[in-house]
Amino acid sequence: MEMRQVLCDTMKELMEKHENIIFMDADLAEANGTMPLRKIFKERAFDVGISEQNMASMAGGMSAYGMNPYICTFTAFASRRICDQIAISLAYAKQSVKIIATDAGIAAETNGGTHMSFEDIAVLRSIPGLVIIDVVDEVQLREVLLNTVDYKGVVYIRMPRKEVPRVHGEDYKYDMLKADVLKEGEDVTIFSTGLMTNAALEASKILESKGINAEVISIPTIKPLDEETIIKSLAKTKKAVIIENHNVMGGLYSAIAEVSCRKCPTLMRSLGVLNHVGEVGGMKFLAKKYGMTAEDIARECTELVK
Structure with missing residues (x-):
């Protein structure tokens, strides 16, 4: 199964359970496989357009009012383009936001150099308070999403969006603090x-x-x-x-x-x-x-x- 399908299915499960979850895309819902969320949760899943910095700032504001926002775009735009917003509007402001960064590194493939981020971990690792996760496969992605939903703080999840070899069995359990x-x-x-x-x-x-x-x-x-x-x-x-x-x-x-x-x-x-x-x-x-x-x-x- 493609990673983006697991992303969509797991977010649907979480949004059915938690009414305060907001999911935002930056004009990439079709590419990232999350378009179905907009049809199911019309008031909680929406597109902000090609406006990633605004999306991050909106997420910070929503978190300040008790919502649990998830923002989703390609890795290059989820890191270097919104670095200042992550540092100030999210981390410095002590907000709780999950950043879903797809097409990490060479997984961007034919999208090319402008959409291929090799520096996102380096950029974000220096910002205090962030959790940075690099997902291995579909089993781990689901586990990561389920286990970080209640985390208070900024979580950055980088992932491929298409199908990748499965490493973990169905019995795998993710622990944020363990390799x-x-x-x-x-x-x-x-x-x-x-x-x-x-x-x-x-x-x-x-x-x-x-x-x-x-x-x-x-x-x-x-x-x-x-x-x-x-x-x-x-x-x-x-x-x-x-x-x-x-x-x-x-x-x-x-x-x-x-x-x-x-x-x-x-x-x-x-x-x-x-x-x-x-x-x-x-x-x-x-x-x-x-x-x-x-x-x-x-x-x-x-x-x-x-």
């Missing part, structure tokens, strides 16, 4: 987030054929970070490769490196986008171009172990 140890190992740790988690698991299979036992840890919540799980793994393997669908500067690699420097200095390598803007292309093409494939991960792990 997910998907595979235990002792030779090297692969830390992943979001779209790259499936590639991390595939890389671990390649490494097994080479006699290397990799630990794979998925980190859905980049802020606040589960430092305990990270440090425990680093202390065990003493080597780590971090893979992310984001610029390697300011994202997951930077967050883990900060923890490592303070508490457990470790040999570490990063895989992701390095000093490059987005461009037009399918996900497979872009992953290969930016060195984010399972083979790339396995190669870096092998070299690090040697």
Whole structure:
């Protein structure tokens, strides 16, 4: 099932249960699959047009009056375009708003460079009080939406909008404060987030054929970070490769490196986008171009172990 269908279905479920939920789109309801919400909840789901900054400010005002607003647009517009509104109208004002950011990183594909955000986590991670979540698959998306509905504060949820490989089973439970140890190992740790988690698991299979036992840890919540799980793994393997669908500067690699420097200095390598803007292309093409494939991960792990 496509991620946008899960988004719409889960929001419908939440809006039926919580009458204070407001859902706003910025002229992308068709693309993001949320148009049905407008037909069902005519007074609580609406389009603000191509006016993302206004949408964020409206959400802050609605939150101040006891509503529970969700705003939804492409990742590029949900982060860098509304950064000031997030910092002042939402975080500084201590409002409770959920930001749904779709088409994260290379998932933007043929929408091209202007719609492809590799810097959103880096931009927003420095703003106090934000929760930042990078969703892996449809199972996790539903869990994240259900478990953050009552959260008091700003939650930023980045996600692909189309179909992606499923990583988690139906019994998966999301915990905002915990990373997910998907595979235990002792030779090297692969830390992943979001779209790259499936590639991390595939890389671990390649490494097994080479006699290397990799630990794979998925980190859905980049802020606040589960430092305990990270440090425990680093202390065990003493080597780590971090893979992310984001610029390697300011994202997951930077967050883990900060923890490592303070508490457990470790040999570490990063895989992701390095000093490059987005461009037009399918996900497979872009992953290969930016060195984010399972083979790339396995190669870096092998070299690090040697």
